[in-house]
Amino acid sequence: MPRVIFYTATTLNGFLADDADSLDWLFAVPGGEGGDGAFQEFLSGIGVLVQGSSTYEWVLRQEDLIAHPEKWPAYYGARPTFVFTGRELPSVPGADIRFVRGDVSAVWPRILEAAADRDVWVVGGGDLAGQFADAGLLDEILVSVAPATLTSGKPLLPRDLGADRLTLTGVRQAGAFAELTYAVTGEQS
Template sequence: MTRAVFYTATTLNGFLADDHDSLDWLFAAPGGEGGDDDFQQFLAGMGVLVQGSSTYRWVLEHEDLVAHPEKWPGYYGDRPTWVFTSREQPVVPGVDIRFASGDVREAWPEIRAAAGDRDVWIVGGGDLAGQFADAGLLDEIRVSVAPATLRSGKPLMPRDLGADRLKLTAVRKAGAFAELTYTLKGARE
């Protein structure tokens, strides 16, 4: 069964990005650039990526991907990527990017089919992951807690998910980060 996994990094006080959607705080943390063996193993199991428009725009602009599309595989490989957005977005030339809007349930059958026998990585942001949780489609939250705090920013998961829905299944030290993995009870069977 194809699973939907929200795998992200957060500050110690629960922010994914600053108020301007920047991830600079993450890349300033030791090991924040990712790429360790565990992440590579995780990525190998992903058949599709799903992003919100703010995440997509930040990576696009931060790496100047429209001008340098050859950098995209270094981030995500050749996996199809869905970007949920309510506005027109630039396209990275030669990359399989599909734009969607509205209810995530409507796009799920096509996303699941494209993933084949692999899983779906909900890259970010928190509200998009929350929409998958609301729809009963989010199976796992895997969060790396960084040695950083922000005064304000974009919250990890702007939803109420209590202990009745979350089950801690793994804890791992990854350099300066603490990685927590939760499964969601009540996700589709």
């Protein structure tokens, strides 16, 4: 059974993005662009990506993917990507993007089928990862904590998840980042 992993970076005080959904703070940190050996190993086990509309729109803008769709594989390869949205969004030409609406539990069978026994990466945002946790579908949180803070922004995981649901399973230094891995158990009660 594939695992569902929320793999992301956060500021020291728990923000994924600033108030304008920008990740400029992340790219200002040495190594913030990612791509080290551990990330490549992680990515090799991923069959499907899942993201919210804000994450998807940020990537579209940041890389100008509508005008330059050839950049998509550098981000995600040929993997299917499910984008949860309540709006009509443009699709990157040639990319396997599947726009979906509604509850993650209702879409889960389609995600599971597309994963083909490989893991599912919840790219972002935090609320979408929280919806997977609420449904009892989130297996792991892998978070890289950056040496940066923001005064406000999009929270890492806007949910109450206590020690009864989170177990620390790994810690490592990755350049300027502290990488923490947590196993997630159970459903939100």
